[in-house]
Amino acid sequence: SPCGEIAHGLEDVLIKTTSISDIDGERGILWYRGYRIEDLARNSTYEEVAYLLLYGKLPTRGELDEFTSRLAKNRDLNPATVEVLKNLAYAHPMFAAEAAIATEGAFDDDNRKLSESLRTGKYGDEEKALAYRIAEKLVAKMATIVAYHYRLSRGLEPVRPREDLPHAANFLYLMFGKMPERLAVRGLDLYLILHADHEVPASTLAAQVVASTLSDLYSSIAAAVAALKGPLHGGANEAVVRTYLEIGDPSRAKSIVEAATKPGGPKLMGVGHRVYKAYDPRARILKDFARDYMTKYGDRDNLFAIAVAIEQEVLSLPYFRQRRLYPNVDFWSGIVLYYLGIPYEYYTPLFAVSRVVGWVAHILEYWDNNRIFRPRACYVGPHDLKYVPINERA
Numbered sequence: 001s002p003c004g005e006i007a008h009g010l011e012d013v014l015i016k017t018t019s020i021s022d023i024d025g026e027r028g029i030l031w032y033r034g035y036r037i038e039d040l041a042r043n044s045t046y047e048e049v050a051y052l053l054l055y056g057k058l059p060t061r062g063e064l065d066e067f068t069s070r071l072a073k074n075r076d077l078n079p080a081t082v083e084v085l086k087n088l089a090y091a092h093p094m095f096a097a098e099a100a101i102a103t104e105g106a107f108d109d110d111n112r113k114l115s116e117s118l119r120t121g122k123y124g125d126e127e128k129a130l131a132y133r134i135a136e137k138l139v140a141k142m143a144t145i146v147a148y149h150y151r152l153s154r155g156l157e158p159v160r161p162r163e164d165l166p167h168a169a170n171f172l173y174l175m176f177g178k179m180p181e182r183l184a185v186r187g188l189d190l191y192l193i194l195h196a197d198h199e200v201p202a203s204t205l206a207a208q209v210v211a212s213t214l215s216d217l218y219s220s221i222a223a224a225v226a227a228l229k230g231p232l233h234g235g236a237n238e239a240v241v242r243t244y245l246e247i248g249d250p251s252r253a254k255s256i257v258e259a260a261t262k263p264g265g266p267k268l269m270g271v272g273h274r275v276y277k278a279y280d281p282r283a284r285i286l287k288d289f290a291r292d293y294m295t296k297y298g299d300r301d302n303l304f305a306i307a308v309a310i311e312q313e314v315l316s317l318p319y320f321r322q323r324r325l326y327p328n329v330d331f332w333s334g335i336v337l338y339y340l341g342i343p344y345e346y347y348t349p350l351f352a353v354s355r356v357v358g359w360v361a362h363i364l365e366y367w368d369n370n371r372i373f374r375p376r377a378c379y380v381g382p383h384d385l386k387y388v389p390i391n392e393r394a
């Protein structure tokens with residue numbers, strides 16, 4: 001090209017330094033703030049991980065209790081947001097989430113105050129405290145938004161959040177209106193832990209691009225939700241389960257996988273990753289949980305068996321091996337959510353319920369050294385064309 005090297009899709013472009021999360025794509029390792037994802041999955045809760053990502057260290061017991069209680073107190077939505085959700089009850093929940101987050105932001109006084117300070121170039125300790133307060137509200141409210149949309153879409157009355165329940169249990173309670181079963185809470189908590197951050201994928205970049213203009217935190221998160229919605233990003237988990245259900249039986253796995261290897265064929269959802277060139281460590285943890293769950297409750301609609309059959313094909317066919325395409329987190333996450341009784345249009349919204357903490361952590365990190373994102377494009381069209389009046393054009 002006349003432009004030299006183009007970083008198509010910004011592949012491998014470094015946009016900042018970070019100490020939030022790190023991925024070793026070659027070896028398939030993920031760390032949050034230096035801790036291995038396996039350790040966090042085994043030992044912590046979503047609240048603890050959210051604290052770690054936001055504040056940079058594991059909380060003490062007292063810090064965690066206070067953080068948990070602040071999240072619980074921030075769960076309620078503005079009545080205007082509930083109205084928006086009612087109006088969008090029959091829209092895809094990702095549209096509703098975009099609109100609901102923007103609505104919360106429009107009516108949050110802290111957000112208005114922070115935006116005014118930022119506009120005048122003030123971002124000191126007081127403003128940072130305000131930003132963290134908003135960050136916690138976003139984490140708390142995203143869960144309510146998604147659960148409320150579910151209820152409204154089914155013609156059910158939303159139930160009030162329960163301050164005494166942890167994040168994952170409260171979410172299931174809000175969705176289904178009854179106390180969730182222990183293993184279901186564990187499954188959702190695991191899902192939330194594993195999706196909480198992942199360096200700078202498209203949605204996290206989108207959040208920071210918007211935040212870099214000193215727009216506001218809620219608008220930045222609405223942009224991230226919009227980016228997550230796409231099937232090449234967060235939307236893949238929904239597509240994965242739809243595909244498995246269509247396959248219906250493990251014996252039909254092979255033909256679906258082979259179709260994805262044909263030139264111009266459909267991509268196999270839940271496989272491949274821009275950064276991981278190895279088995280996604282999050283996928284492994286969710287696979288183990290799915291196995292435990294189905295051992296106890298049975299393999300609903302054969303999903304585990306179908307996934308195992310697809311995985312075997314993917315791991316053995318030269319097409320995937322040569323391109324180093326392995327199952328990614330979505331390959332197994334959809335199955336876990338399916339077992340928990342969550343309808344598949346809520347899988348991507350649940351991704352947002354978890355990832356919102358990563359998005360705000362990255363925005364706050366970026367704001368410590370803010371510079372507006374403004375890349376360039378290499379123009380390859382003509383210049384100085386002669387303007388022809390409209391009635392003289394051929």
Ligand code: CMC
Pocket residue numbers: 201231232233234235236260261266267268269270271272273274275323325328329330
């Ligand atoms: N099925 C079949 N072929 C694939 C797949 C797939 N899932 N993924 C990549 N390839 C092929 C691709 O066609 C290309 O082949 P060739 O070299 O012959 O042209 C080669 O592998 C390299 O792929 P790429 O398109 O350059 O890879 P990318 O880094 O641009 O895309 C991806 C990464 C995740 C968008 C892609 O692998 C994909 O579309 N996967 C399916 C969707 C999916 O599961 N997304 C979830 C990602 S993980 C969670 C998240 O980020 O939200």
